[in-house]
Amino acid sequence: MTENKSNEIKIKTVNLSFYYNRLHVLKDISVEFPERSISAIVGPSGQGKSTFLMIFNRLWETIPDARMEGEAFIRLKNKWVNIYDRSISLPELRRSAGMVFQTPNPLPMSIFKNISFPLKLSGVIEKQAVDEKVEFALKQAFLWEEVKDRLSDDARSLSGGQQQRLCIARALTLDPEILLLDEPTSFLDAGSGQIIEDLLLSLKESCTILLISHYMDQIRRIADRVMELSGDTSNNS
Amino acid sequence: MKRECFAETGFLGAAVLSASLTALILIFMLFLGFPLFRGGCFFTLLTTPWNPDKGLFGIYPMLAGTLSIVFLSLCWAFPLSLGASALISVIAPTGFAKFCKKTVQMLTGIPTVIYGFVGVFLLVPFIREMFASGSGMSILSASLMLSMVISPTMILIFTDTFESIPASYSAAADALGASPVQKLLYVILPYSRQGIFAGLILSVGRAMGDTLIALMLAGNAVAVPGSILDSARTLTAHIALVIAADFDSIEFKTIFAAGLVLYVFTTSLILLVRIIGGMGMKNR
Ligand SMILES: Nc1ncnc2c1ncn2[C@@H]1O[C@H](COP(=O)(O)OP(=O)(O)OP(=O)(O)O)[C@@H](O)[C@H]1O
Ligand SMILES: [Mg+2]
Secondary structure, three states, X not given: OOOOOOOOEEEEEEEEEEEEOOEEEEEEEOXXXXXXXXXXXXXXXXXXXXXXXXXXXXXXXXXXXXXXXXXXXXXXXXXXXXXXOOOOOHHHHHHHEEEEOOOOOOOOOEHHHHHHHHHHHOOOOOHHHXXXXXXXXXXXXXXXXXXXXXXXOEHHHOOHHHHHXXXXXXXXXXXXXXXXXXXXXXXXXXXXXXXXXXXXXHHOOOOEEEEEOOOHHHHHHHOOEEEEOOOOOEEOO | OHHHHHHHHHHHHHHHHHHHHHHHHHHHXXXXXXXXXXXXXXXXXXHOOEEHHHOEEOOHHHHHHHHHHHHHHHHHXXXXXXXXXXXXXXXXXXXXXXXXXXXXXXXHOOOHHHXXXXXXXXXXXXXXXXXXXXXXXXXXXXXXXXXXXXXXXXXXXXXXXXXXXXXXXXHHHHHOOOOHHHHHHHHHHHHHHHXXXXXXXXXXXXXXXXXXXXXXXXXXXXXXXXXXXXXXXXXHHHHHHHHHHOOXXXXXXXXXXXXXXXXXXXXXXXXXXXXXXXXXXXXX
């Protein structure tokens, strides 16, 4: 697959560097990601792939002694936004840029409540709308058939792969413009992995996807472009 | 090897000693209070008023005094502590939160008698002026000051509970765009139910066991209080006052009844905390 050159840029970073205390993980990164595409981020373990994704929803900010230099922008509703602008609403940013973590992290509540949680946060309370959204999101993540009869069970009773799809469904409920996926198929067998890959290809129509993956064949199948984080992470002391 | 053995025996000895002390205290009180049980008047004591002139030595007024002061102090301290710990562990920016926590930790170290002092010289006159009633030594004054005494510990317990929430829950809520208050309401509080309850019960035990505040601020009148502006005497204050006065009278016997009631109350509270703690382990 080749990159569709006509797509506009959706996400970009300018001279981005990142430090955990003295550990310099991301070094002067300036990249651009086109919209409606899947961009794979690859590199050896510990190179800062997960860290890189957290730049775009500012999730690293609660980590003590973490520090960022440079700038990061995303285009939301066709307007460029500096992610680190003081005036930006953090909840709003995070609803526009959904994230799925490396290890599935269902909240300690029922399956239904997990999926409807983002709706509750953004003030959608009309029961029918919520029900429809939950069903739609679960169907999108190919989980509906497996859980439709046990929506009130604790989400933590699901298998690892089901939890992973639950987290994907949960990230999809708010129709994010950007999806940040940290090895979303690492807990899945080949069959479910295939399902998720199909899902990502269909989501590409509406979303810009950043995908961390260790599987080269997966990247070859679905990614439009590849960004490699590699090399000399050093200890600047 | 030898050192390990030595330490092991030492720890075992310390554990046995403290456990047997607890049991010994109970036996001691049962022994000294035995005349009360033999006469079958232990339970009558709990329900009758105190009127030495008529030969009535019931501790019912003190029981009522203790319960009302403890209950009221929790009414002040619980919301305050919950709010303060929410501020410290969720809402306030890191620097300010650290400062608040340090302050609270410092407060736990202030001797109770200092709080009593402050109460006598600041709170009591204020209550007296404000409500224009009596001396100002009342259930209200004592419970307000007592809530100051128990709050710091309660805040630290709640803060610990809030901060023990698994990082994955916290990250999930954050990444879905929960504001700090939403995260508190929908994720942290439900998760912390048991910790909050345990902290609450431990505070009840502390409030009940506190002697000085009630002694200095509640007025120590031996009558069943009718309103929160009335003066009252707690079980602990009663024990302190009687012990200071005489050594061999029927009055003196009643302090064993008072002691036993306190002992039973606090022990059952601790047991309750244990049971809740056990349930918490299973649920997570
Ligand atoms: N909270 C943290 N505090 C300090 N150092 C951290 C923290 N999180 C990550 N690091 C360090 O930063 C570096 C990059 O971590 P990151 O998780 O981004 O790597 P990764 O590329 O996602 O690795 P993996 O492929 O194993 O998931 C690692 O060396 C890690 O030890
Ligand atoms: Mg990672």
